[in-house]
Amino acid sequence: MSLVGVGAGRRLTVAAVGAIVAVALVGALFPDSIAGQLATTGTFERALRLSAPITLAAIGGLYAEKSGVFNIGLEGFLIFGAFTAAAVSWAVAGGEAISQADLWVSVLSAVAFCAALAAVFATFAIRYEANQIVAGLAIWFLGLGFAPFAAIVLWGRVNSPPLNSIDEVVVPLLADVPVVGPVFFAASPLVMLSGLVVLAAYVVLYYTRFGYWVQAAGENPEALDTAGVDVNRVRYAAVILSGALCGLGGASLSVGFSEGFVGRGVTMVNGRGWIAITAYLFGNYNPAGTFAASLLFGGVDALQIQLQTVGISIPNRLAGLFPYVAVLVVLVLVGNTRMPSAAGDPYRTEDD
């Protein structure tokens, strides 16, 4: 059954990417057609930006699960990341205008804070053998409660005041390449960073010793243990990495692509952590596939914005539901992915 699932997943990923490319081609050839109006460079830039937080969280979740720990709390970590970045940039500036340096300090703080939080989560999940699904849900609840709580303590309301956002950078030469240049090389550094993270995640997972350890910790922890590697240390590392990446993803939401934190309702993260889980399932635990899936979800989101710009009128709220519906469709079609066989099982060494 798993073979069927994997095959269906691959085919679907290829089909999805193919659809995006087809729309883009039609758009480029016939700029006046509806496809042309939908597939502007702006749409692609937006799709990349919207997919960046999903990509980062999904890569993190992928590593954690590959190592054998479900991190279903991605959504919560993203919320903490978004809030921490906004709060630190505000605090560091101390009432002055927020500089770019302040913003980068805030991004690093968000990464550090979420990594620390993930270390606590890892301790609960690995050392104290918590039910990982429920503990992950708890992280989400903690984010939904404490982030707006802290926002009220700092700013008197659940949203931050307007702050500042990280400037786009233009890479000389590369930015002049037609089509690809303006999309990838005249963009937010966080978009570029998430691209680099995908590349690094791919290389590390399949071509380095640590990557093999991560895979073995999830597939065959006994063998890894026999080889003299501490299974649980590998798992701690993978879970902490997932927290750090969520910190980066959350920061990209609050200080990367918008100017401040929104803590109202389900907060500005708005389900992206849950979408990220679907993204790495859809990507079949492969960083490249995960990136493609995140791009698909970001693209669906960008498309609904572009639909409105073009004037095809669908109520805002309904169009905003596209990504969630896409997630359902993907899960029903892909469903059966082959997950790491020891995922979710606590590991105890013999000599314990």
Add this chain to the structure above:
Amino acid sequence: MSRAETVRRNARWALAQLVDASVAERLVIALAALVASLLLGGAIVLAAGHNPVTVVLFLIYGAIGTPGQVAFTLRKATMLVLAGVAVAIAFRANVFNIGVQGQLVVGGFATAMTILWLAPYLPAGGLAGLVLVACGLVAGVGGGAAYAALPGAMKAYADANEVVTTIMLNFIATGVLFVLVDGPLKDPEAAAPKTLNFPDYAGFPSLLGVSDSFSLVGLAIALAAVVVVYVVMTTTRFGYDLRTTGYQAAASAYSGVDPERTVVSTMVASGMVAGLAGAVYVVMVVGYFQDPGVFPTFGFDGIAVSLLAANNPLGAVPAGLLFGALSSGRQFVDVNLDVPKELIDGIVGLIVLFVATPELFRHLGRRAGLGGGEGPAGEEGEAVADGGEPVAGPADGDESDGEPGPRTADGDEPPDPDGPTRSDGGEPA
């Protein structure tokens, strides 16, 4: 091995740990989780510049200080018991229905539409009210069941992870119903997105006269649901199948249980109770259907209720009372001490985290040399749990509802002047 199977295995393993524990140990772990969460919450309150002791006293007073506040607590508890039972049915079978919130909203919507559509065909009066409410409740149960059947079937026949699908369906229900309530179904006179009001006679009789938005009938429905679910789970074939697939999916499949059908029927049963909760909410509390984005998050708090009750429907009653008390107390603390009520949402998260980790308390217990996995501070826990004792009595206080507040978590209760009243003793620490 599919993902769903492994998820189930993971949960079954954790559940088996809980089953091994004696009832007493489970109680101690629940109390220890409560105490640990409140202590951590207290530290955070302290860091935010408030006096935690004052906050706790205000919480208790806000929950049970006046008859009006007791009614408020009981109203919250009614909803939380129902939501908790809905979650417990699914979790008991190791189906992670995180979509109780969405099912509750859809159930409430079905109830509201049924009452509004039927009302013109019946002569106004008490009997018509009874018929309307009865039809409304049935529609609510059906709506919740249908909306839960969807992720149930997706899980059973397409192996789609129910945690993710139910959360997506929560977003979708909230979004779609908002568009309806803000558009074609909107009350033209109202500024906020809401339907027309139900006729006056279509509601629960207040009985105590304490509050328009709490009725003993609602509480009785919740308690009846607890009893029915408990009996079904312990004495019927379906309940047996549900519990055994929860503990030992492979063994129960071998003994002739159809696992796919059990998953779907588990979700349907869970959704029925969730839909009933939504129905009780619109009939008892608001009297119309509003923007679901400002529905209180009973569906999520129900997860905490169920976990604290070790997924036992009977346990949902004390757990629901406790969280009901926290929920009405936090309103009071927010208004009178300027401690943001979101604090309690965070503490609920801590409780869930600790309840998911019984091993932590066993470890601490062994360290303290108590043996048998005793928690560190059981007595304090009991003192806190006492805050949830129901004390019924008449009063003049009342809570207004329905103003879309700024926050999803508690949109139905903006800090209102008539409910939790501002006291003079509030000392900002």
